[in-house]
Amino acid sequence: MDKNISFTLKIWRQRGPKVPGAFKEYPMKDIPGDTSFLEMMDILNEELINKGEEPVVFDHDCREGICGMCSLYINGYPHGPATAATTCQLYMRRFKDGDVITVEPWRSAAFPIIRDLMVDRGAFDKIIQAGGFISVNTGAPQDANGILISKKVADRAMDAASCIGCGACVAACKNGSAMLFVSSKIAQLNILPQGKVEAGRRVKAMIAKMDELGFGNCTNTRACEAECPKSETIDNIAFLNRDFIVAKLKD
Amino acid sequence: MWLVNSSVGRKVVMSVTGIALILFLTFHMAMNLVAVFSERGYNAICEFLGANWYALVGSMGLAALFLIHIIYAVWLTLLNRKARGSERYAVTVRPTTVEWASQNMFVLGLIVVLGIILHLTDFWYHMQFAEIANDMVLAPGGDPADGIALMKITFKNPVFVLLYLVWFGAIWFHLTHGFWSALQTLGWNNQIWIKRWKCISNIYTTILMACFALVVIFFFIKVTFLGASI
Ligand code: SF4
Ligand code: FES
Numbered sequence: 266m267d268k269n270i271s272f273t274l275k276i277w278r279q280r281g282p283k284v285p286g287a288f289k290e291y292p293m294k295d296i297p298g299d300t301s302f303l304e305m306m307d308i309l310n311e312e313l314i315n316k317g318e319e320p321v322v323f324d325h326d327c328r329e330g331i332c333g334m335c336s337l338y339i340n341g342y343p344h345g346p347a348t349a350a351t352t353c354q355l356y357m358r359r360f361k362d363g364d365v366i367t368v369e370p371w372r373s374a375a376f377p378i379i380r381d382l383m384v385d386r387g388a389f390d391k392i393i394q395a396g397g398f399i400s401v402n403t404g405a406p407q408d409a410n411g412i413l414i415s416k417k418v419a420d421r422a423m424d425a426a427s428c429i430g431c432g433a434c435v436a437a438c439k440n441g442s443a444m445l446f447v448s449s450k451i452a453q454l455n456i457l458p459q460g461k462v463e464a465g466r467r468v469k470a471m472i473a474k475m476d477e478l479g480f481g482n483c484t485n486t487r488a489c490e491a492e493c494p495k496s497e498t499i500d501n502i503a504f505l506n507r508d509f510i511v512a513k514l515k516d
Numbered sequence: 517m518w519l520v521n522s523s524v525g526r527k528v529v530m531s532v533t534g535i536a537l538i539l540f541l542t543f544h545m546a547m548n549l550v551a552v553f554s555e556r557g558y559n560a561i562c563e564f565l566g567a568n569w570y571a572l573v574g575s576m577g578l579a580a581l582f583l584i585h586i587i588y589a590v591w592l593t594l595l596n597r598k599a600r601g602s603e604r605y606a607v608t609v610r611p612t613t614v615e616w617a618s619q620n621m622f623v624l625g626l627i628v629v630l631g632i633i634l635h636l637t638d639f640w641y642h643m644q645f646a647e648i649a650n651d652m653v654l655a656p657g658g659d660p661a662d663g664i665a666l667m668k669i670t671f672k673n674p675v676f677v678l679l680y681l682v683w684f685g686a687i688w689f690h691l692t693h694g695f696w697s698a699l700q701t702l703g704w705n706n707q708i709w710i711k712r713w714k715c716i717s718n719i720y721t722t723i724l725m726a727c728f729a730l731v732v733i734f735f736f737i738k739v740t741f742l743g744a745s746i
Contacts, residue, residue: 340607340609341605341607341608341609342609369605369606369607372600372604373599373601374598374600374602439619442523442596472522472523472524476521476522479598480599481596481598481599481600482527482595483524483527483701484527484592484618485618485693485696485700486614486615486619487618488610488614490613491613491614500706500707503706505524506700506701507702507703507704508703509703510524510702513522
């Protein structure tokens with residue numbers, strides 16, 4: 266059994282996108298170490314509701330590290346100090362008795378704050394809509410195993426596809442760049458024969474959308490891959506650069 | 517034009533100009549090394565370059581490379597600050613895999629530019645410029661091709677030696693990131709190559725900057741302790 270700890274939460278509170286926000290401190294008492302970070306936030310919210318105060322707004326859904334909905338910038342790390350894990354997979358045993366835990370929202374111009382710790386990550390959906398798909402004609406679908414793909418290629422595509430679109434890469438980047446996300450979403454398709462056909466068009470459309478939505482220019486600091494809960498690497502970014510340059514040179 | 521209005525394109529411009537500048541530095545370093553072995557040889561190179569048309573064309577190309585690299589750097593930095601948003605994090609941590617240089621390229625670049633200004637006033641002004649302006653009073657002892665004399669005058673002063681070494685240090689930091697980063701931007705990278713490129717960047721940059729430093733220190737010692745005439 267993990268032991269119980271007491272600590273202080275310093276949480277960013279902001280009522281709306283346009284209202285200025287500020288940190289507020291909340292003392293937490295006797296939280297068991299095997300509580301997940303989000304469960305701990307639930308405990309806090311329950312206390313706040315019982316006291317008649319406004320609960321803290323934060324994003325979450327699956328709570329098992331697969332949906333990419335949870336966020337939170339904890340003590341200087343997107344998704345907290347654990348590596349290759351989302352906030353929902355973070356447990357309180359990582360913290361010490363008496364700690365001050367600072368919780369901030371993702372901060373990036375392209376992810377405006379909706380309220381408290383919740384930001385609008387709709388920009389990612391728009392990038393996907395711009396080209397993150399494979400066009401197929403309905404009516405005569407091919408058998409899935411009709412095109413043979415080597416294990417190596419399939420694995421590589423699968424690795425890229427494991428990106429859950431959480432936005433931690435943007436949150437970690439000093440340039441507010443979305444390159445790790447976009448490159449993963451491009452690589453997962455462009456690597457495969459089914460996706461290759463539209464590779465050039467896809468990469469151009471998705472980059473154009475990314476730039477239009479106000480994400481920054483990647484300067485290869487590698488902060489994204491250090492914080493990505495799915496361990497995406499900047500390989501993907503090199504891959505994207507290559508495909509983009511080739512597509513542009515072809516024009 | 518994709519080199520202007522797409523993020524990847526802008527980075528390609530940074531990469532290509534950056535690599536060209538590294539090549540220039542390599543060439544410059546090789547030239548400096550000659551000074552250690554033969555003063556006559558070095559002055560012959562100065563004479564050969566001087567303000568001849570090919571040297572002027574080269575200098576202009578070089579100036580253009582620098583300008584493009586600097587203008588894009590300012591532009592990208594401004595864009596990226598805007599993308600980051602006005603609200604800053606209260607707590608930030610630099611993960612161990614993130615090089616310090618990679619997050620401070622602009623500041624390092626500023627130091628490099630200051631060094632270039634110093635270097636141009638110390639040397640270029642008295643050599644190529646003196647020849648262009650046809651004003652031999654500017655030149656050391658009336659000979660714009662006497663680079664050796666200039667080196668001795670400049671590096672006799674320990675303050676200049678120190679300033680140049682600091683400058684080299686900043687370039688070293690700038691290049692250890694810039695070198696592999698340029699190749700990453702051009703798409704020549706993956707899990708295996710990133711290790712190779714990083715290793716090559718570090719070794720290449722270290723040799724390059726060590727040779728520059730060596731020449732400066734060599735002349736400092738030669739003039740100060742070995743009493744070489746100026
Ligand atoms: S690349 Fe990683 S950090 Fe970025 S959105 Fe995908 S899973 Fe999240
Ligand atoms: S809540 Fe789904 S990944 Fe964390």
